[in-house]
Amino acid sequence: xxxxxxxxxxxxxxxxxxxxxxxxxxxxxxxxxxxxxxxxxxxxxxxxxxxxxxxxxxxxxxxxxxxxxxxxxxxxxxxxxxxxxxxxxxxxxxxxxxxxxxxxxxxxxxxxxxxxxxxxxxxxxxxxxxxxxxxxxxxxxxxxxxxxxxxxxxxxxxxxxxxxxxxxxxxxxxxxxxxxxxxxxxxxxxxxxxxxxxxxxxxxxxxxxxxxxxxxxxxxxxxxxxxxxxxxxxxxxxxxxxxxxxxxxxxxxxxxxxxxxxxxx
Amino acid sequence: xxxxxxxxxxxxxxxxxxxxxxxxxxxxxxxxxxxxxxxxxxxxxxxxxxxxxxxxxxxxxxxxxxxxxxxxxxxxxxxxxxxxxxxxxxxxxxxxxxxxxxxxxxxxxxxxxxxxxxxxxxxxxxxxxxxxxxxxxxxxxxxxxxxxxxxxxxxxxxxxxxxxxxxxxxxxxxxxxxxxxxxxxxxxxxxxxxxxxxxxxxxxxxxxxxxxxxxxxxxxxxxxxxxxxxxxxxxxxxxxxxxxxxxxxxxxxxxxxxxxxxxxx
Amino acid sequence: xxxxxxxxxxxxxxxxxxxxxxxxxxxxxxxxxxxxxxxxxxxxxxxxxxxxxxxxxxxxxxxxxxxxxxxxxxxxxxxxxxxxxxxxxxxxxxxxxxxxxxxxxxxxxxxxxxxxxxxxxxxxxxxxxxxxxxxxxxxxxxxxxxxxxxxxxxxxxxxxxxxxxxxxxxxxxxxxxxxxxxxxxxxxxxxxxxxxxxxxxxxxxxxxxxxxxxxxxxxxxxxxxxxxxxxxxxxxxxxxxxxxxxxxxxxxxxxxxxxxxxxxx
Numbered sequence: 001x002x003x004x005x006x007x008x009x010x011x012x013x014x015x016x017x018x019x020x021x022x023x024x025x026x027x028x029x030x031x032x033x034x035x036x037x038x039x040x041x042x043x044x045x046x047x048x049x050x051x052x053x054x055x056x057x058x059x060x061x062x063x064x065x066x067x068x069x070x071x072x073x074x075x076x077x078x079x080x081x082x083x084x085x086x087x088x089x090x091x092x093x094x095x096x097x098x099x100x101x102x103x104x105x106x107x108x109x110x111x112x113x114x115x116x117x118x119x120x121x122x123x124x125x126x127x128x129x130x131x132x133x134x135x136x137x138x139x140x141x142x143x144x145x146x147x148x149x150x151x152x153x154x155x156x157x158x159x160x161x162x163x164x165x166x167x168x169x170x171x172x173x174x175x176x177x178x179x180x181x182x183x184x185x186x187x188x189x190x191x192x193x194x195x196x197x198x199x200x201x202x203x204x205x206x207x208x209x210x211x212x213x214x215x216x217x218x219x220x221x222x223x224x225x226x227x228x229x230x231x232x233x234x235x236x237x238x239x240x241x242x243x244x245x246x247x248x249x250x251x252x253x254x255x256x257x258x259x260x261x262x263x264x265x
Numbered sequence: 266x267x268x269x270x271x272x273x274x275x276x277x278x279x280x281x282x283x284x285x286x287x288x289x290x291x292x293x294x295x296x297x298x299x300x301x302x303x304x305x306x307x308x309x310x311x312x313x314x315x316x317x318x319x320x321x322x323x324x325x326x327x328x329x330x331x332x333x334x335x336x337x338x339x340x341x342x343x344x345x346x347x348x349x350x351x352x353x354x355x356x357x358x359x360x361x362x363x364x365x366x367x368x369x370x371x372x373x374x375x376x377x378x379x380x381x382x383x384x385x386x387x388x389x390x391x392x393x394x395x396x397x398x399x400x401x402x403x404x405x406x407x408x409x410x411x412x413x414x415x416x417x418x419x420x421x422x423x424x425x426x427x428x429x430x431x432x433x434x435x436x437x438x439x440x441x442x443x444x445x446x447x448x449x450x451x452x453x454x455x456x457x458x459x460x461x462x463x464x465x466x467x468x469x470x471x472x473x474x475x476x477x478x479x480x481x482x483x484x485x486x487x488x489x490x491x492x493x494x495x496x497x498x499x500x501x502x503x504x505x506x507x508x509x510x511x512x513x514x515x516x517x518x519x520x521x522x523x524x525x526x527x528x529x530x
Numbered sequence: 531x532x533x534x535x536x537x538x539x540x541x542x543x544x545x546x547x548x549x550x551x552x553x554x555x556x557x558x559x560x561x562x563x564x565x566x567x568x569x570x571x572x573x574x575x576x577x578x579x580x581x582x583x584x585x586x587x588x589x590x591x592x593x594x595x596x597x598x599x600x601x602x603x604x605x606x607x608x609x610x611x612x613x614x615x616x617x618x619x620x621x622x623x624x625x626x627x628x629x630x631x632x633x634x635x636x637x638x639x640x641x642x643x644x645x646x647x648x649x650x651x652x653x654x655x656x657x658x659x660x661x662x663x664x665x666x667x668x669x670x671x672x673x674x675x676x677x678x679x680x681x682x683x684x685x686x687x688x689x690x691x692x693x694x695x696x697x698x699x700x701x702x703x704x705x706x707x708x709x710x711x712x713x714x715x716x717x718x719x720x721x722x723x724x725x726x727x728x729x730x731x732x733x734x735x736x737x738x739x740x741x742x743x744x745x746x747x748x749x750x751x752x753x754x755x756x757x758x759x760x761x762x763x764x765x766x767x768x769x770x771x772x773x774x775x776x777x778x779x780x781x782x783x784x785x786x787x788x789x790x791x792x793x794x795x
Contacts, residue, residue, distance in 0.1 A: 029561040029577050031294045031335075035460035040505050045460070046364070047294050050337040053368035070561075072580040072604075074337075099576070103583035193782065195565035195575070239779025240570050249504025252458065296559045296600075300725035305770050310725070311629070312559050315602040318633035339602075514769025517723065 016042035020062030020210035027069025030196030034203040040251040043207040058082035062210025069098035083117035092120035096202035101131025126151035177216035185264035186227025188234035281307035285327030285475035292334025295461030299468040305516040323347035327475025334363035348382035357385035361467035366396025391416035442481035450529035451492025453499035546572035550592030550740035557599025560726030564733040570781040588612035592740025599628035613647035622650035626732035631661025656681035707746035715794035716757025718764035
């Protein structure tokens with residue numbers, strides 16, 4: 001199925017107008033990056049993990065983003081509590097199962113979170129999504145460009161079982177739901193050289209899910225915006241350092257014309 | 266009351282000469298940013314939160330900066346201990362009540378910290394300062410540009426009750442003490458789009474408080490420097506990504522001429 | 531002893547080809563920076579500290595990097611476990627004793643880690659290395675440019691006692707083992723103004739140790755690459771903000787010609 005630039009940009013405009021609160025319980029490595037990406041696209045990020053307050057914040061958020069990148073038991077407890085509240089208040093949950101397949105602890109935590117409070121969107125790389133289906137174990141937790149392709153069947157199984165949207169990112173991004181399959185071919189080869197751009201994709205899904213209740217479209221729009229901003233940034237960057245910085249500027253400046261001109265989906 | 270560029274720059278020179286140790290117990294999102302800002306202005310930052318060592322560090326620091334941005338009970342315990350030591354050694358304490366008003370946990374923690382060891386400077390946005398006075402509850406913990414103005418009365422009450430300087434930042438920054446009220450109108454609209462520049466303002470207050478025992482002047486000088494560096498950076502930035510980077514360079518390169526030319530206070 | 535540009539670049543090529551997994555248990559301030567530096571040089575970083583998974587990851591890693599920059603007891607426990615596994619699987623351990631000498635807690639923790647599982651490489655500034663030998667106590671934990679020189683004797687004692695490579699960084703970097711002493715004079719005066727470049731040097735040692743089992747050469751090559759990338763970056767930077775970003779690009783683009791042209795070792 002194809003995406004419409006006008007619809008993608010409509011979501012961007014809604015984010016810029018409403019500045020939805022996106023509550024993140026995420027990993028230490030990417031907190032600064034994802035907060036800046038959410039601010040750049042127009043959302044209002046909050047990072048909070050204390051059990052004393054996660055329910056307060058998840059309950060009033062436009063979306064809850066859970067990311068297990070540097071998990072430990074205290075943080076997981078907070079994720080379960082926040083997810084339960086989000087679920088009860090119809091706040092969409094976006095899950096990033098970082099490193100699922102790399103250690104049993106991560107695989108099991110991701111599966112437990114999904115079982116306890118089904119996310120609206122799961123965003124991962126090929127090996128992570130396959131690990132959630134028990135199909136594969138990557139010993140390094142790092143995906144290759146071909147794997148997003150190989151993980152589509154796993155994504156379909158997950159999407160059906162959980163009743164959610166599954167977003168497998170890679171050279172091509174596949175966004176799978178019961179109703180739809182979107183393929184987004186935007187992006188740039190330098191992007192995986194910047195730490196946390198996968199986590200940023202997940203956070204940006206949160207911003208789109210906060211303004212678009214059709215979560216498969218929200219996720220597909222988010223991936224198109226990520227890829228297009230990455231392309232714009234890569235054209236003026238001489239490596240992953242400048243790419244990280246220019247990517248934030250590109251998100252901030254993104255126009256409907258950029259989307260029309262560049263969208264490959 | 267007005268600020269003198271020469272006095273502001275005198276503080277900058279003292280920071281550059283003495284490289285005061287600024288001990289930060291701060292949030293995960295901004296640690297890298299505030300450490301870099303402190304290094305850029307000439308201070309020597311240390312981030313440490315273990316109860317086994319916070320007293321050792323707070324006791325020898327030029328200033329202690331407490332920031333509750335990603336608080337939990339372990340970190341709060343460390344803040345209380347460090348603050349008690351700082352107080353007993355006459356080390357100035359600067360508090361950033363991030364998100365006060367957004368959750369009861371944050372509001373209460375900020376109030377408890379203030380009651381246990383009165384800070385020399387409290388730096389927050391309008392809604393945070395009002396929440397500390399019980400005047401307002403922002404459901405999102407995000408200030409609007411008009412609120413710094415609305416919070417001046419709250420700041421005056423707090424300043425009197427606690428006997429400290431209260432710094433409310435926004436489009437105009439208000440620095441309030443028993444003796445003085447400074448208004449700093451420097452800064453740029455893009456600055457709130459960079460995560461952690463409020464937290465950075467607080468950290469920079471720490472550097473100035475370490476060299477200037479008139480804490481209202483120290484805070485006002487810090488806000489002038491923040492705003493001016495932000496303006497310089499914004500002129501060569503195409504979005505919040507480049508602004509974050511150029512802001513650090515501007516702090517590093519700041520000259521007396523820059524201050525003379527740009528100060529609006 | 532002198533270094534050969536061709537041998538340095540051979541290690542870089544091996545890192546780029548093999549993308550060794552570098553498992554980091556490191557501090558909050560630098561996680562994003564060191565992950566990006568490892569990606570830029572071609573390695574595959576993972577940050578993980580949960581006791582439930584550190585053994586799984588350390589056991590399959592090409593190197594384990596331990597950094598006590600924002601230590602607390604939970605993280606130290608994870609470091610001991612990961613180090614024990616790494617040791618049993620012949621995975622090289624690289625230790626950064628951040629702030630040893632600044633607090634007894636840091637000095638003791640670093641010593642305990644070394645005693646429990648001898649690292650292959652210890653990388654620190656002059657005062658940290660001297661503190662590990664009980665020779666000096668810096669009250670600020672910050673080294674001066676002259677100290678790397680003063681710490682060479684301490685490094686020799688440590689290297690002999692522990693049977694490891696000790697790398698003292700400063701204006702000149704000294705890499706000391708039982709067999710060799712390398713001096714690397716590359717680098718730029720602006721580098722210490724960027725937070726975490728010392729920690730990054732340690733992480734990069736991990737990448738080199740993963741592909742070169744002669745750990746003194748690995749550490750010396752890593753320091754040469756750090757210094758040269760820093761010089762290249764500094765030439766196009768106007769302060770520490772742009773330096774941090776350009777440094778990542780320089781690591782990513784580093785060529786054999788750059789090394790041949792610039793190496794001072």
